[in-house]
Amino acid sequence: MSGPYVIRGAVSLPEAELMWRFSRSSGPGGQHVNTSDSQVELRFDLARTEALPPVWKERALQRLAGRLVGGVITVRASEHRSQWRNRETAAVRLASLLAEATAPPPKPRRPTKIPRGINERRLREKKHRAETKRGRSPRDWA
Numbered sequence: 686m687s688g689p690y691v692i693r694g695a696v697s698l699p700e701a702e703l704m705w706r707f708s709r710s711s712g713p714g715g716q717h718v719n720t721s722d723s724q725v726e727l728r729f730d731l732a733r734t735e736a737l738p739p740v741w742k743e744r745a746l747q748r749l750a751g752r753l754v755g756g757v758i759t760v761r762a763s764e765h766r767s768q769w770r771n772r773e774t775a776a777v778r779l780a781s782l783l784a785e786a787t788a789p790p791p792k793p794r795r796p797t798k799i800p801r802g803i804n805e806r807r808l809r810e811k812k813h814r815a816e817t818k819r820g821r822s823p824r825d826w827a
Contacts, residue, residue, distance in 0.1 A: 732756025
């Protein structure tokens with residue numbers, strides 16, 4: 686492993702709370718794939734962790750509710766042939782998922798008011814265009 690995986694700021698994933706599981710992976714590897722456990726499943730108990738601030742934890746539990754099974758989030762990685770690279774990929778994926786889930790909500794949009802001059806000009810041009818089109822009708826030619 687290449688060290689602690691930072692979620693945001695000074696908060697990182699605690700190595701002690703990560704649960705790893707390895708299994709045989711499908712995909713490239715030839716005969717090697719039949720003998721090595723290169724697929725990685727990384728589990729992190731989000732409901733019981735003390736590593737996240739309470740506000741972040743609530744936010745993450747709410748946003749990841751569809752992905753949680755008993756308060757535990759699971760990430761799988763099997764795209765590489767080596768178990769080590771799959772471990773790296775899974776840990777980075779989990780850290781980025783938690784960073785996105787714990788991010789503060791965006792500021793509410795303040796509606797802008799259209800300036801009166803722009804609205805008046807739009808209506809003036811609209812009337813002028815209507816006059817031009819009205820002048821094309823053959824009504825008054827009889």
